[in-house]
Amino acid sequence: MLLDCGRSLAKGWRYHRALRDPRTVWFTTSSSSRANSSEVTRDPMTGELTALPDIEPSRLQIRKVTSPRPVPSSSNLVFGHTFTDHMLTIPWSAVRGWDTPQIVPYGPLSLDPSCTVLHYAQTLFEGMKAYRDLNGKVTLFRPDMNMKRMQTSAKRIALPTFNGDALLELIKSLVRLDKHWIPQEPGHSLYIRPTLIGTQKALGVAPPNEALLFVICSPVGPYYPQGFKPVALYGTTEYIRAAPGGTGGYKLGANYAPGVVPQKEAGRKGYVQNLWLHGPEHHLTEVGTMNMFVVFKAENGLVEIVTPPLDGMILPGVTRDSVITLAKEHIFGKHKLQGLPENLVLNERPVTMTEVKAAAAQGTLVELFGTGTAAVISPVDKIGYLGEDIVIPTGPDGMGPISRVIWKELVGRQTGAIPSDWSVVVAEE
Amino acid sequence: MLLDCGRSLAKGWRYHRALRDPRTVWFTTSSSSRANSSEVTRDPMTGELTALPDIEPSRLQIRKVTSPRPVPSSSNLVFGHTFTDHMLTIPWSAVRGWDTPQIVPYGPLSLDPSCTVLHYAQTLFEGMKAYRDLNGKVTLFRPDMNMKRMQTSAKRIALPTFNGDALLELIKSLVRLDKHWIPQEPGHSLYIRPTLIGTQKALGVAPPNEALLFVICSPVGPYYPQGFKPVALYGTTEYIRAAPGGTGGYKLGANYAPGVVPQKEAGRKGYVQNLWLHGPEHHLTEVGTMNMFVVFKAENGLVEIVTPPLDGMILPGVTRDSVITLAKEHIFGKHKLQGLPENLVLNERPVTMTEVKAAAAQGTLVELFGTGTAAVISPVDKIGYLGEDIVIPTGPDGMGPISRVIWKELVGRQTGAIPSDWSVVVAEE
Numbered sequence: 001m002l003l004d005c006g007r008s009l010a011k012g013w014r015y016h017r018a019l020r021d022p023r024t025v026w027f028t029t030s031s032s033s034r035a036n037s038s039e040v041t042r043d044p045m046t047g048e049l050t051a052l053p054d055i056e057p058s059r060l061q062i063r064k065v066t067s068p069r070p071v072p073s074s075s076n077l078v079f080g081h082t083f084t085d086h087m088l089t090i091p092w093s094a095v096r097g098w099d100t101p102q103i104v105p106y107g108p109l110s111l112d113p114s115c116t117v118l119h120y121a122q123t124l125f126e127g128m129k130a131y132r133d134l135n136g137k138v139t140l141f142r143p144d145m146n147m148k149r150m151q152t153s154a155k156r157i158a159l160p161t162f163n164g165d166a167l168l169e170l171i172k173s174l175v176r177l178d179k180h181w182i183p184q185e186p187g188h189s190l191y192i193r194p195t196l197i198g199t200q201k202a203l204g205v206a207p208p209n210e211a212l213l214f215v216i217c218s219p220v221g222p223y224y225p226q227g228f229k230p231v232a233l234y235g236t237t238e239y240i241r242a243a244p245g246g247t248g249g250y251k252l253g254a255n256y257a258p259g260v261v262p263q264k265e266a267g268r269k270g271y272v273q274n275l276w277l278h279g280p281e282h283h284l285t286e287v288g289t290m291n292m293f294v295v296f297k298a299e300n301g302l303v304e305i306v307t308p309p310l311d312g313m314i315l316p317g318v319t320r321d322s323v324i325t326l327a328k329e330h331i332f333g334k335h336k337l338q339g340l341p342e343n344l345v346l347n348e349r350p351v352t353m354t355e356v357k358a359a360a361a362q363g364t365l366v367e368l369f370g371t372g373t374a375a376v377i378s379p380v381d382k383i384g385y386l387g388e389d390i391v392i393p394t395g396p397d398g399m400g401p402i403s404r405v406i407w408k409e410l411v412g413r414q415t416g417a418i419p420s421d422w423s424v425v426v427a428e429e
Numbered sequence: 430m431l432l433d434c435g436r437s438l439a440k441g442w443r444y445h446r447a448l449r450d451p452r453t454v455w456f457t458t459s460s461s462s463r464a465n466s467s468e469v470t471r472d473p474m475t476g477e478l479t480a481l482p483d484i485e486p487s488r489l490q491i492r493k494v495t496s497p498r499p500v501p502s503s504s505n506l507v508f509g510h511t512f513t514d515h516m517l518t519i520p521w522s523a524v525r526g527w528d529t530p531q532i533v534p535y536g537p538l539s540l541d542p543s544c545t546v547l548h549y550a551q552t553l554f555e556g557m558k559a560y561r562d563l564n565g566k567v568t569l570f571r572p573d574m575n576m577k578r579m580q581t582s583a584k585r586i587a588l589p590t591f592n593g594d595a596l597l598e599l600i601k602s603l604v605r606l607d608k609h610w611i612p613q614e615p616g617h618s619l620y621i622r623p624t625l626i627g628t629q630k631a632l633g634v635a636p637p638n639e640a641l642l643f644v645i646c647s648p649v650g651p652y653y654p655q656g657f658k659p660v661a662l663y664g665t666t667e668y669i670r671a672a673p674g675g676t677g678g679y680k681l682g683a684n685y686a687p688g689v690v691p692q693k694e695a696g697r698k699g700y701v702q703n704l705w706l707h708g709p710e711h712h713l714t715e716v717g718t719m720n721m722f723v724v725f726k727a728e729n730g731l732v733e734i735v736t737p738p739l740d741g742m743i744l745p746g747v748t749r750d751s752v753i754t755l756a757k758e759h760i761f762g763k764h765k766l767q768g769l770p771e772n773l774v775l776n777e778r779p780v781t782m783t784e785v786k787a788a789a790a791q792g793t794l795v796e797l798f799g800t801g802t803a804a805v806i807s808p809v810d811k812i813g814y815l816g817e818d819i820v821i822p823t824g825p826d827g828m829g830p831i832s833r834v835i836w837k838e839l840v841g842r843q844t845g846a847i848p849s850d851w852s853v854v855v856a857e858e
Contacts, residue, residue: 080543080632087542108539109547113516113645114509118538118626121550121682122689158689193632197547198686203509203622203647205685205718207693216542218632236674243672245665247687253550254683256634257627258676260549260587264636289634 052097055090055166055213060173065105074183077221079374080191084178088170088215091199092160095209101170103177106216112201116208122198123253124153127373130175130190130217131415132182136429138175139416140192143168143424145318149251150194152316156250158207159196167194171215172426178217179427187222191374223375228398230381231370233287234271235353236262237386241276241286241313248285248313255315256289263288271384273370278313282353282385285313290370290378291320294351295402297364302343305402309348319371319410322422324348326406339405353385360390367400368392376414377407481526484519484595484642489602494534503612506650508803509620513607517599517644520628521589524638530599532606535645541630545637551627552682553582556802559604559619559646560844561611565858567604568845569621572597572853574747578680579623581745585679587636588625596623600644601855607646608856616651620803652804657827659810660799662716663700664782665691666815670705670715670742677714677742684744685718692717700813702799707742711782711814714742719799719807720749723780724831726793731772734831738777748800748839751851753777755835768834782814789819796829797821805843806836 065085072082083106090101116122126146131139147164154161171192175182182190194215198208239262242248247255259274266274273288285308286292298304305327308314327346329335359365370378379399383390394400399407412418416425494514501511516535520528545551555575560568576593583590600621604611611619623644627637668691671677676684688703695703702717714737715721727733734756737743756775758764788794799807808828812819823829828836841847845854 078631083543106542108541110537111540112537113535113624113643114512114622114647118546118552119554119622119624119682120685120689121552122686123547123550125548156690157686158693191632193543193548195542195548202507203620205689205692207689214542218543238674240672240674243669243675245667245669246672246675252686253548254686256549257551257586257681257683260551260634260636261585263634264587 052094053099055098055101055162055170057101057166057169057173060101060103060170062103062173062177063105064177071181072219074185074188074219074221077183077188077219079220079223080193080218082218084181084190084217084219086174086178087217088174088213090167090170090213092162092211092213093209098160098162103170103174109212109214111199114201114203115198116200116202116204117197119203120198120205121252121254121257122157122159122208122211123195124150124157124159124251125193125195125253126150126251128171128192128194129220129373129414130179130182130192130426131423132179132184132190133416134184136184137416137425138179138182138427139423139425140172140175141414141424142318142322142422143171145321146194149316149318150196153250153252154196156247157198157252157254159198160211162213167213174215174217176427181217181219183219183221185221187225189220191218191220192216193218220374223378224398228379230379230392230394230398231272232270232382232384232389233273233275233380234266234269235275235277235282235383235385236266237277237282238262238265239274239276240278241274243278244312246313249310249315251315259289269384271382275383275385277353283350284308284353284356286315287370287378287380290372290375291315291317292368292370293320293323293403294356294368295366295400296359297366298345302345303341303366303402305344305346306351307346307348308350317371317373319373319376322410322413323371323377323406326409337405337409340402344402356383357385357390360392365392367394367403369400369403376411377403379403481523482528484527484530484591484599486530486595486598486602489530489532489599491532491602491606492534493606500610501648503614503617503648503650506612506617506648508649508652509622509647511647513610513619513646513648515603515607516646517603517642519596519599519642521591521640521642522638523636527589527591532599532603538641538643540628543630543632544627545629545631545633546626548632549627549634550681550683550686551586551588551637551640552624553579553586553588553680554622554624554682555579555680557600557621557623558649558802558843559608559611559621559855560852561608561613561619562845563613565613566845566854567608567611567856568852568854569601569604570843570853571747571751571851572600574750575623578745578747579625582679582681583625585676586627586681586683588627589640591642596642603644603646605856610646610648612648612650614650616654618649620647620649621645622647649803652807653827657808659808659821659823659827660701661699661811661813661818662702662704662809663695663698664704664706664711664812664814665695666706666711667691667694668703668705669707670703672707673741675742678739678744680744688718698813700811704812704814706782712779713737713782713785715744716799716807716809719801719804720744720746721797721799722749722752722832723785723797724795724829725788726795727774731774732770732795732831734773734775735780736775736777737779746800746802748802748805751839751842752800752806752835755838766834766838769831773831782812785812786814786819789821794821796823796832798829798832805840806832808832
């Protein structure tokens with residue numbers, strides 16, 4: 001009955017064959033996971049479905065591991081190689097909407113070989129971190145930003161959207177269950193990876209009729225365990241990361257695989273990552289998988305922080321937004337940061353290699369750094385560009401004078417050591 | 430011992446943790462699937478691995494279905510929704526190279542939720558067709574082209590390459606095993622989907638330390654069951670398919686998900702697919718997921734077939750190459766095609782919307798069509814461009830005078846009805 005209603009609702013999706021296919025495997029097998037009349041919206045006159053169920057935290061089912069694994073020593077962590085005991089899964093279908101959320105033991109997903117994510121890159125993800133302070137309190141950093149960006153990403157590749165607050169509630173439940181996996185040492189955290197994939201069991205470049213949202217968690221150590229180490233970038237003119245009308249402004253899997261070979265080639269040339277340039281004037285856009293900032297001494301005596309504007313090619317990074325906000329709060333006197341100059345300005349504007357090169361030659365280049373969830377701030381000391389190396393100033397600790405101050409405030413707020421409304425408490429202990 | 434050798438070989442890949450992870454699940458569990466000393470190349474002095482095993486057809490293991498499914502009626506086929514009884518899988522790892530090829534019952538893949546394909550779009554694929562003629566003979570069409578393009582795609586996103594002839598042998602074995610699934614009716618075929626995905630069980634944007642090549646097959650009917658139906662295109666200026674320095678010239682999953690929303694939007698505007706344009710002069714590049722050709726009456730009395738050059742943004746399509754070759758064989762007198770004009774020229778050159786629009790207005794536009802494995806040739810009768818519709822001539826049968834002749838020869842050679850070295854026999858009956 002439900003299937004019949006759904007079928008009439010979603011005419012033209014051509015999914016009916018997959019539904020009738022006896023090989024069809026649902027991600028959830030719980031008998032209570034079937035949507036019932038109280039969970040879907042029906043037209044009072046016809047009884048037809050008028051809206052599909054959204055993610056509903058109250059439907060969460062938890063199946064705990066029978067033998068929890070030992071938590072590894074914090075000193076041995078390699079980014080993204082170790083995962084906690086549990087994961088969150090929420091299946092979606094064009095017929096049933098968002099189905100029962102489940103927290104289950106971490107383990108392999110069963111995916112039909114025709115699943116569209118495997119063929120057409122129907123995937124998007126987020127990167128978040130949970131922190132544990134010295135009192136045992138567990139916090140997330142600006143998780144609402146990730147939930148909002150997931151919607152934007154989903155819309156861009158026709159994956160289903162959802163109530164971000166509802167997903168956040170479920171992520172909090174997962175983090176609470178596995179909170180003993182969060183390393184307490186300074187600079188350590190639990191990296192959280194929400195992922196949404198198209199799981200339609202049929203080939204065809206179209207909006208998928210099935211999808212799966214899952215969240216896995218990985219305890220991680222500091223990006224720079226021996227202190228900040230500035231990186232050398234290769235200003236690539238052979239490859240692009242993004243272009244106008246493309247997907248650079250969205251956190252899609254499709255933006256990442258194409259960057260691996262350019263990164264390898266930069267490595268062979270003696271650089272750590274790529275500086276992604278755009279257009280004939282070689283505008284700076286991003287650094288590896290991070291947003292970027294450059295700081296100039298301006299002619300009028302001001303110190304100018306510049307980051308490329310969100311023109312569709314730039315990922316709207318949470319760390320990027322946080323750096324901008326901290327700088328603006330200082331500039332406008334809302335929250336002064338000790339150590340930042342009084343004469344600071346911040347501009348989201350295009351910046352070219354010609355400008356950076358000239359500033360380096362004239363001694364007006366203050367610093368250049370990348371920002372991202374994994375490394376927070378990543379200072380740069382060199383850019384290989386058109387056959388020569390542009391030297392970028394860095395301090396004795398590897399950082400520049402602006403990023404050093406901002407980093408300290410940012411990490412304080414991230415870990416909850418500096419109280420702010422950016423830090424959301426998940427568990428008191 | 431083997432793992433230790435491999436570990437020293439692939440230093441810096443950071444995969445050792447995944448190998449030691451007790452949750453690691455190999456795609457093949459056969460005891461004989463472990464590489465042994467006869468299958469890998471070792472340094473005679475040190476015993477260290479010097480090369481990793483390539484795909485080896487002689488190692489093929491076949492596990493047949495116990496209950497073959499009934500083959501569906503040809504009249505009910507929907508593209509890519511029905512799959513045959515078996516699939517081919519070949520796992521790869523940075524330590525073991527290409528492992529045992531297996532033909533097994535079609536069924537779900539077990540993928541760790543951290544697998545890089547699910548996060549970073551580490552996937553590429555091919556589209557091929559097997560045909561069955563009236564005598565029962567089974568053939569493939571230019572499969573060497575697909576095998577070569579798979580290598581090019583793999584290199585572009587740091588997935589492992591392999592011996593294409595070896596994979597082709599294995600695909601032939603799969604097709605022979607499931608040949609009763611190939612519909613015999615005119616225009617029907619078995620669509621073959623080789624896919625290569627990165628399966629590293631750890632987050633990290635890098636060359637994966639594990640991969641899986643799999644091949645699935647789907648019986649398909651004719652793209653236009655009621656005869657050719659020309660399509661209306663929307664010349665999009667909002668979205669791009671590719672850009673210089675990107676991945677448009679490679680058959681990567683990453684090129685496909687971003688096209689779904691533009692296609693939906695074109696549909697809402699009353700068009701069937703997008704005409705992908707590039708640059709300020711609006712160069713025509715591709716049509717939906719197909720290559721494209723346009724035919725002009727040239728000033729000097731010639732009839733000119735134009736297709737955009739392989740400049741890195743254009744997929745090197747097998748059908749595209751076949752159309753070019755057939756036209757050239759006619760032009761240079763190697764193989765005249767009855768019905769094509771004597772005064773034909775073919776140019777791989779850039780073509781702009783200004784040129785197409787002017788030709789339509791002047792009556793010198795002969796036709797415009799897309800080419801691809803699924804539809805073979807797809808005629809176009811309209812382009813929505815900057816607020817107006819450009820009408821493209823089509824004949825009473827929906828096709829234009831050039832594509833009609835080429836389509837007939839091409840389909841003849843594809844099905845083997847017209848003998849040529851493009852058709853490769855897989856089974857005599």
